Structure formats: C-alpha cells, structure tokens
Amino acid sequence: MTEDFLYYIWQYKLFTKTDLFTIDNQLITISKSGNQNKNSGPDFLNSQLKLNQQLWVGNVEMHLKSSDWYLHKHEEDVNYDAVILHVVWEHDAVVYMKNNKPLPTFEISNFVSRELVSNYSSLLYNQQRFILCENQIGLVDEFLIDNWLERLYFERLEQKSVFIKDLLSQTNYDFEAVLFQLLAKNFGLKVNGDSFLQLAKSIDFSVVRKEVYNVNTLTALFFGQAGFLEDEIEENYYQQLKEEYKYLKHKYKLASISKNNFQFFRMRPQNFPTIRIAQLASLFFTHQNLFSKLMSLTNKKEFYELFNFEIQEFWKSHYTFETTSKESPKKLTKSFIELLLINTIIPLKFVYLQNRGEVNEEGILQLIRQVSSEKNSVISKFAAVKIKSKNALESQALLELKNNYCTKKRCLHCAIGNNLLKS
Structure with missing residues (x-):
C-alpha cells in the first residue's frame, strides 16, 4: 500500500459512495474531493464535505496510518490548521486539533473493494516483468491505447522542447x-x-x-x-x-x-x-534557407x-x-x-509553432505517422506483449510509456493502468 494509491482512490472516489462514517461515527457526505496539492502542505485543497449535515470547506490530509500525522510533525505546522478530514488506510492513533478536539478521521480501507486492492497489488508488485501489466495489457481496449499513445507522444515532444527552448534562450531565439x-x-x-x-x-x-x-x-x-x-x-x-x-x-x-x-x-x-x-x-551549402524549407514541408x-x-x-x-x-x-x-x-525537425517545428501560437496538433500527428517505427529492444519487447508499433508516433510514445510510467511504476497516472485497476 502506498499514499499514491490513497490519493488515487480519493480523487476518483473509488470507494463506497453511501453510508460513509468517520471512526467516531459521524456521517460523511463528500461534495468535492478537492484539488490534489503537488507542493508542500495538505494533500487535497479546497475540499467540501458534510459531517453529520454540517458543511465544511477546507483541506484533506492522507496517511497510511493515523499516527503518521505526528511522525511528520503536522501538529507543529500552521499549513495543516485548515484540515477538515484525515483520510487513512489504518487508524492506529487519535489525532487532536489545536482546540484539543479529535480530528475527524476516515478509515478508507473499510470502504474500498477487495478487488481494487487485489488489482493494485498484482499490478505493482510483480518485479519479474518487462512492464508490470504485461499479462493484462492485452485486455485493454485498442481505442483507449491509441488515444493514450497520442497523448504520450505530445508529452515526449514537450520534454524535447525543454532542451530546444534552452538552446533558443542561448541564441536570442535564433531558430x-x-x-x-x-x-x-x-x-x-x-x-x-x-x-x-x-x-x-x-x-x-x-x-x-x-x-x-x-x-x-x-x-x-x-x-x-x-x-x-x-x-x-x-x-x-x-x-x-x-x-x-x-x-x-x-x-x-x-x-x-x-x-x-x-x-x-x-x-x-x-x-x-x-x-x-x-x-x-x-x-x-545546398539549402541556404534550410529552416524555412523544413518548416514548410508536410510530407x-x-x-x-x-x-x-x-x-x-x-x-x-x-x-x-x-x-x-x-x-x-x-x-x-x-x-x-x-x-x-x-x-530534430518535428520537435523544432512543434516549438516554432508554439512560439507563434499556431500549433496544429493534427498536422504534427499526420507527419510523425508517416515515419517508420524505430527498432530497438524496448519496441521489440512491447511487440512481444502484443503492443506493436506501426509508426514513429507509436514507437516514441511507447518509449515515453516505458521510461516515464512503467519503469517508475506510475500505473496510477497511466490510462492503461487506470483501466486495468478499475476493471
């Protein structure tokens, strides 16, 4: 069990929707889960919920164990004064607010299906695989995979753009x-x-x-x-x-x-x-206006x-x-x-069009789809688990998937992993 999984469950409300109670039997009605906080402070901001019909607006903090609140010294941090609910997987200690009243605590494990937990465990804890979901990925709808690969390709373009923009800043934006x-x-x-x-x-x-x-x-x-x-x-x-x-x-x-x-x-x-x-x-020498020529070509x-x-x-x-x-x-x-x-050419064209406010994603996709798939060990291993790359868009996207999702076990942030967890 990880806190990332708790965030995932809370954000997508993957628990029983009715008859939710805190550990001291206060009825919980969740209006808004809140916005996940990627910075320091409580895990979800601007949440809205009712405790015994009393509306509360504030933040939600999440831990594997209730006692982690004290382990992390949140009682000493004013950023946690506006926490309205403590969501934990295991309740092992009462946490008190500054007014010496118990902080409302929701032991979420009692309201999550065993199947979801089992899917998560089987997905993330088999270490002997090329990708964690290689035995299940064939069950995922092809349309979902295609859409996810398109998004991953643009994520890869954005990563390549960082290096290009750094070079541009060094050359006073001389493309x-x-x-x-x-x-x-x-x-x-x-x-x-x-x-x-x-x-x-x-x-x-x-x-x-x-x-x-x-x-x-x-x-x-x-x-x-x-x-x-x-x-x-x-x-x-x-x-x-x-x-x-x-x-x-x-x-x-x-x-x-x-x-x-x-x-x-x-x-x-x-x-x-x-x-x-x-x-x-x-x-x-042959193409003395090379940049303008390259930016104009589409085939x-x-x-x-x-x-x-x-x-x-x-x-x-x-x-x-x-x-x-x-x-x-x-x-x-x-x-x-x-x-x-x-x-080189497509990533630079992407940044150039971004700089002009003229990004045509469909045009970028049409061009990269014309390029042959790369051949390397990662692409071959994906083919072995029935995910075959038909063009460079898909091979680039699969490299992004492997390097920034599969290897880092970011299944909860992956469309394929999400699909398999909810199956």
Whole structure:
C-alpha cells in the first residue's frame, strides 16, 4: 500500500459512495474531493464535505496510518490548521486539533473493494516483468491505447522542447542557429552527438550565414573548428581546406575544439565523423534557407527529396583525409533522414509553432505517422506483449510509456493502468 494509491482512490472516489462514517461515527457526505496539492502542505485543497449535515470547506490530509500525522510533525505546522478530514488506510492513533478536539478521521480501507486492492497489488508488485501489466495489457481496449499513445507522444515532444527552448534562450531565439545545432547533434548520432553539438556551438551562426555560399569555405570552417585541419597531410584538398581555415580563423577570431573529441572506433565508415561533417557542410551549402524549407514541408517524401544532396567529390572516394576507398555517393539514407525527422525537425517545428501560437496538433500527428517505427529492444519487447508499433508516433510514445510510467511504476497516472485497476 502506498499514499499514491490513497490519493488515487480519493480523487476518483473509488470507494463506497453511501453510508460513509468517520471512526467516531459521524456521517460523511463528500461534495468535492478537492484539488490534489503537488507542493508542500495538505494533500487535497479546497475540499467540501458534510459531517453529520454540517458543511465544511477546507483541506484533506492522507496517511497510511493515523499516527503518521505526528511522525511528520503536522501538529507543529500552521499549513495543516485548515484540515477538515484525515483520510487513512489504518487508524492506529487519535489525532487532536489545536482546540484539543479529535480530528475527524476516515478509515478508507473499510470502504474500498477487495478487488481494487487485489488489482493494485498484482499490478505493482510483480518485479519479474518487462512492464508490470504485461499479462493484462492485452485486455485493454485498442481505442483507449491509441488515444493514450497520442497523448504520450505530445508529452515526449514537450520534454524535447525543454532542451530546444534552452538552446533558443542561448541564441536570442535564433531558430536558424538552433536548427544548425540540433542537426549537428543528430548528425553525430549517440556516439558523437555531444561533440557535434560542441562543434556547432563553437561557431557563431552569423559566420555560417556569411560563408554558406561557398562549399569549400563552409567545409573548411566545419573541419577546422572540429580540429581536423591541424595535421601535416600531403593532400591537395586537405591543404586547400587548411589554408582556407587559417584565413577564417584569423578573420572571425575562432577557437577550435580538439578532434580527439570525435570517436571513430567501432563505427561504420558511413557514420565516421569526417563523413558526417562533410555532409553537414554540403547540406547547408545546398539549402541556404534550410529552416524555412523544413518548416514548410508536410510530407515524408518531400523531406527525402530535400535531403537528397550531393557531397563533395573528394568524399565520394574517401572516409578520412588520409586514405582512399571505393567510390560511393555517400548520400543520407532514408532511415537517417527519418531519425532527423523524429529527433530534430518535428520537435523544432512543434516549438516554432508554439512560439507563434499556431500549433496544429493534427498536422504534427499526420507527419510523425508517416515515419517508420524505430527498432530497438524496448519496441521489440512491447511487440512481444502484443503492443506493436506501426509508426514513429507509436514507437516514441511507447518509449515515453516505458521510461516515464512503467519503469517508475506510475500505473496510477497511466490510462492503461487506470483501466486495468478499475476493471
């Protein structure tokens, strides 16, 4: 038994509605349960109830045991002076108000069905499961699950928005600059994401705006800032970039980061940081008004077309500056573009529309539903319990469900958990 469960029972009135009595036999009639207090103080505020036909308006405090009132020293806290009812699971001590009269106490366990308690216990106390409700989730109506996943997807978007808004505050709400930083981070993937973000932050975006019209200059800027142009390599292309960066560094008073920040070990060659930096430079050269284009697109195929740009010739036959390789176009794959949609473009579009007061939730849902479901161990395990992800909306929502509800045992705050508890 937990206090969270008591809050849940009280808030949704999951107990006998009639013939309710306090421990000293006062008849209770509940008009309003009150508003749950997420801050310090009593658990429910502005409650309304009658005790033997006398109307009381005030706060409700809840404990597993009556004696917890003294354990928590509420008798010393003026915030609890307006408590009109003490709701407990087990009454083990009389609590007195400041006028030395007993505080009305409702032992709620006597009015809750055994089935509800049994459902709660079986749901929360089996530790050997991927999710606590994996044996029961198949009983939940598909319509309820679909609606819950939509809500969870927007919860995930809101969480991603926190990071984006922090970047915006650092750039004086320059959405183009933040797009550059977010794209750089995602071009680095998990292994090099932080280093790519550090690279993007090391360049004031006003410099990118000025130099975006020359692909060699932009490439020199990116590689130079990443620390890749400090070696002695006898390669004409490398020497050209090195000379160009030397000029840029002096012109803009730049300070580069170290190339040691970037990892190559155990990475597929197409994900080498050198390739991703070259692609990033080619992308911003090809689309010099990239932000406005991305914000205007609504169809997955349009994004495929936009990201179908040519990398510089040198990189078609190289993965690093030092060695040549079999020639290949090294274009962004569809799966990589979809990762950009999931992690960068749609979250940034959501924040951009929020900032303009123009959020179109249905448009966001239509776009994310076009993106393929992610493939990872969490999504696979959900599929094993008959919850299959059909698109990226559902895979993102399932990740949110697992990480912020299932793992934290927040079944009482989950639409699926609520449904199963009340079944």
